Amino acid sequence: MKRMLLLGDEAIAQGALDAGLSGVYAYPGTPSTEITEYIQRSKEAHERGVHSLWSANEKTAMEAALGMSYAGKRVMTCMKHVGLNVAADGFINAGITGANGGLLVVVADDPSMHSSQNEQDSRFYGKFALVPVLEPANQQECYLATQYGFDLSEKYGTPVMIRITTRLAHSRAGVELGEPRAENELTLPADKRQFVLLPSIARRNYQSLLGKQAAFEEESEQSPLNAYEDADNRSLGIIACGIGYNYLMENYPDGCPHPVLKIGQYPVPRTMVKRMLDNCERVLVLEEGAPMLEEQIRGLMDATYNISGRLDGVVPRAGELNPNIVAQALAMEIQPGMEKPQIVQPRPPELCKGCPHIDSYNALNEALSDLEPGRVFSDIGCYTLGALEPFNSINTCVDMGASITMAKGAADAGLFPAVAVIGDSTFTHSGMTGLLDAVIENTPITVMIVDNETTGMTGGQTSSARGKLEDICKGIGVPEDHIIVVEPLRKNHEQNIDVIKRELYHRGVSVIIERRECIQTAVVSIKLAKEAKAKKEENA
Amino acid sequence: MKRDIILAGVGGQGILTIATIIGLAAVERGLQLKQAEVHGMSQRGGDVQSHLRISDRQIHSDLIPEGRADLIISIEPMESLRYTSFLAPDGWLIANKKPFVNIPNYPDFELVWKQIEELPRSILIDADKLAREVATGRSMNIVILGASSPFLPFELSEFEHAIETIFSRKGEAVVTQNVAALRAGRAFAEERNLAMQ
Ligand SMILES: Cc1ncc(C[n+]2csc(CCOP(=O)(O)OP(=O)(O)O)c2C)c(N)n1
Numbered sequence: 055m056k057r058m059l060l061l062g063d064e065a066i067a068q069g070a071l072d073a074g075l076s077g078v079y080a081y082p083g084t085p086s087t088e089i090t091e092y093i094q095r096s097k098e099a100h101e102r103g104v105h106s107l108w109s110a111n112e113k114t115a116m117e118a119a120l121g122m123s124y125a126g127k128r129v130m131t132c133m134k135h136v137g138l139n140v141a142a143d144g145f146i147n148a149g150i151t152g153a154n155g156g157l158l159v160v161v162a163d164d165p166s167m168h169s170s171q172n173e174q175d176s177r178f179y180g181k182f183a184l185v186p187v188l189e190p191a192n193q194q195e196c197y198l199a200t201q202y203g204f205d206l207s208e209k210y211g212t213p214v215m216i217r218i219t220t221r222l223a224h225s226r227a228g229v230e231l232g233e234p235r236a237e238n239e240l241t242l243p244a245d246k247r248q249f250v251l252l253p254s255i256a257r258r259n260y261q262s263l264l265g266k267q268a269a270f271e272e273e274s275e276q277s278p279l280n281a282y283e284d285a286d287n288r289s290l291g292i293i294a295c296g297i298g299y300n301y302l303m304e305n306y307p308d309g310c311p312h313p314v315l316k317i318g319q320y321p322v323p324r325t326m327v328k329r330m331l332d333n334c335e336r337v338l339v340l341e342e343g344a345p346m347l348e349e350q351i352r353g354l355m356d357a358t359y360n361i362s363g364r365l366d367g368v369v370p371r372a373g374e375l376n377p378n379i380v381a382q383a384l385a386m387e388i389q390p391g392m393e394k395p396q397i398v399q400p401r402p403p404e405l406c407k408g409c410p411h412i413d414s415y416n417a418l419n420e421a422l423s424d425l426e427p428g429r430v431f432s433d434i435g436c437y438t439l440g441a442l443e444p445f446n447s448i449n450t451c452v453d454m455g456a457s458i459t460m461a462k463g464a465a466d467a468g469l470f471p472a473v474a475v476i477g478d479s480t481f482t483h484s485g486m487t488g489l490l491d492a493v494i495e496n497t498p499i500t501v502m503i504v505d506n507e508t509t510g511m512t513g514g515q516t517s518s519a520r521g522k523l524e525d526i527c528k529g530i531g532v533p534e535d536h537i538i539v540v541e542p543l544r545k546n547h548e549q550n551i552d553v554i555k556r557e558l559y560h561r562g563v564s565v566i567i568e569r570r571e572c573i574q575t576a577v578v579s580i581k582l583a584k585e586a587k588a589k590k591e592e593n594a
Numbered sequence: 595m596k597r598d599i600i601l602a603g604v605g606g607q608g609i610l611t612i613a614t615i616i617g618l619a620a621v622e623r624g625l626q627l628k629q630a631e632v633h634g635m636s637q638r639g640g641d642v643q644s645h646l647r648i649s650d651r652q653i654h655s656d657l658i659p660e661g662r663a664d665l666i667i668s669i670e671p672m673e674s675l676r677y678t679s680f681l682a683p684d685g686w687l688i689a690n691k692k693p694f695v696n697i698p699n700y701p702d703f704e705l706v707w708k709q710i711e712e713l714p715r716s717i718l719i720d721a722d723k724l725a726r727e728v729a730t731g732r733s734m735n736i737v738i739l740g741a742s743s744p745f746l747p748f749e750l751s752e753f754e755h756a757i758e759t760i761f762s763r764k765g766e767a768v769v770t771q772n773v774a775a776l777r778a779g780r781a782f783a784e785e786r787n788l789a790m791q
């Protein structure tokens with residue numbers, strides 16, 4: 055059998071390929087990005103013609119995936135947790151249409167917010183959409199969950215969510231591969247109205263989805279991802295979800311003396327949970343994320359059983375789990391090493407040396423220096439680091455696209471000048487529609503698109519905006535003489551300040567495109583060009 | 595047998611190359627391995643760490659518990675101290691001497707070095723200098739791996755083999771340089787007559 059050393063993300067990618075995947079649709083987002091990147095690099099995927107190009111955002115990715123499922127093929131869409139907010143409309147309604155070819159929605163959550171603005175738990179979305187959710191605990195389970203998930207999806211004609219978290223997504227371990235299987239043939243749904251969610255059809259589909267819930271729960275009871283491991287010491291029972299199980303077992307290297315219910319598939323297998331509650335004096339719930347299961351078990355009145363977890367503070371309410379937190383919840387002694395010496399200073403991330411955003415912010419700061427601060431609405435990307443020293447340039451970062459729309463709202467409230475700073479990839483992700491709102495009302499805002507010609511923050515993926523920004527802005531209706539392209543370089547500093555100052559006081563929509571390639575991708579392109587040239591010379 | 599290793603440094607310094615080499619040696623031996631990496635936000639010149647665990651038994655957690663790391667291997671001196679709470683009572687800390695200063699309040703270098711040298715089991719090595727002497731500055735992380743090698747359950751030849759596998763793509767010269775860097779780091783550690791108790 056073939057063994058590979060894979061990240062959790064990569065194990066999902068390889069698992070999906072081996073399970074007969076025909077396409078992946080995704081927008082980058084830590085910690086989910088490496089799933090799609092693995093498929094993009096895979097020779098086999100390339101030979102098979104598996105779709106893997108990036109989508110403009112998570113909503114377009116979700117819908118394209120639903121389309122491929124409609125056509126009968128196995129498809130996966132991948133995103134970070136907040137991406138599911140963007141894709142939620144498609145996701146929830148895909149629950150109602152159901153799937154034709156196997157449809158996996160892979161969502162990577164980021165508890166402790168290593169690189170995110172919140173730590174929302176996607177399992178709630180799965181419950182909301184009434185679809186099965188798989189939560190693998192290790193890299194091997196990541197690999198297996200894909201084929202298992204596709205089969206579940208096709209058996210019930212439903213989307214299936216796979217939920218992982220940062221530590222599994224970005225941790226490597228040995229994975230045993232199974233036998234690859236063929237892709238599906240193109241087959242359209244038998245009922246040509248199944249995907250037409252007119253109220254009459256939607257009601258019927260919804261009833262059918264509700265009707266499947268008991269079967270989904272039964273699948274959970276039988277699932278290879280769920281297991282009841284009985285033990286003698288029933289003063290305590292432990293329910294461990296996802297990678298919470300690993301941290302538990304880390305603390306019991308010779309086996310856990312208490313009964314353990316390992317959960318990796320939802321809806322919650324109630325019979326298994328009840329067995330634990332009835333057999334143990336107290337039950338500890340370990341969840342990597344929000345206390346979702348804990349809340350469900352406690353119920354509204356929180357009366358019957360003796361339950362501990364995040365809600366009674368035995369486990370901290372926020373943040374990811376780790377072996378020490380779990381040890382403390384088990385009232386075990388832990389002996390940490392020497393405390394971090396006081397001289398150690400925090401080292402926050404920073405813009406790379408030579409990053410174009412540095413010059414953009416230097417010019418913007420100077421252009422705004424005569425005005426009261428607090429008028430720069432920004433967005434998510436490398437340029438968000440402009441919030442920190444030494445720039446202190448921006449005042450907001452909320453969700454992708456919110457810079458333009460928040461600037462508009464503030465301008466409507468009377469703030470003038472109001473500035474939006476947004477990256478090129480973020481602009482095509484969800485800035486364009488907000489710009490249309492501003493154009494329609496001729497709202498006085500200055501939009502600075504910091505165009506480094508890539509999706510920098512997540513590692514330099516191709517940006518959908520590449521080569522299209524001027525045309526998009528023109529097409530949306532920004533007047534041509536207020537679409538200005540500048541090159542953020544130190545030598546252009548004075549002239550760029552003048553441009554910004556002029557547009558700031560324009561009583562309408564202006565777009566300044568600050569265009570210079572990201573240093574990181576530039577270095578890679580130069581290296582590739584050099585290698586190509588060397589090869590050519592060698593051959594000549 | 596198990597070794598729990600915290601790799602530390604600053605984003606972009608290349609701690610993952612060290613992890614890859616140790617990982618390859620472990621896989622060749624048929625050992626279990628887990629390696630938690632950092633991607634995304636923390637890569638831009640911020641502090642980065644990786645948890646590398648190898649064992650002949652099943653490894654459950656991707657993260658090392660506090661107080662249990664056998665080794666902290668750091669490419670940067672202050673960064674090595676960020677993770678002391680993870681170090682086991684008999685664990686070793688191996689750190690590069692050259693500070694990477696990209697914050698205004700970086701502490702006094704002498705104080706950082708003193709803190710490291712005062713630990714009961716530590717090696718402070720000027721890996722940049724050694725690397726330049728035997729190879730090029732870029733092999734600095736391999737020098738550090740060499741200095742850590744007495745505390746790892748592998749023969750030096752196993753690391754050399756791994757280096758060959760990883761760097762052969764870049765040509766014979768790069769392999770030779772990195773092997774030299776590895777040996778120089780090892781010699782430095784041995785000169786101080788150090789071995790895991
Ligand atoms: C809804 C959503 N999807 C994905 C992400 C992850 N993400 C954060 S910034 C970013 C890319 C930004 O690229 P760009 O706007 O071009 O700015 P750059 O980083 O290149 O400066 C991505 C994909 C996110 N935070 N939210």
Ligand code: SF4
Nearest residue numbers: 406409436510572573
């Ligand atoms: S990755 Fe590119 S865009 Fe991001 S900080 Fe570095 S140079 Fe700037």
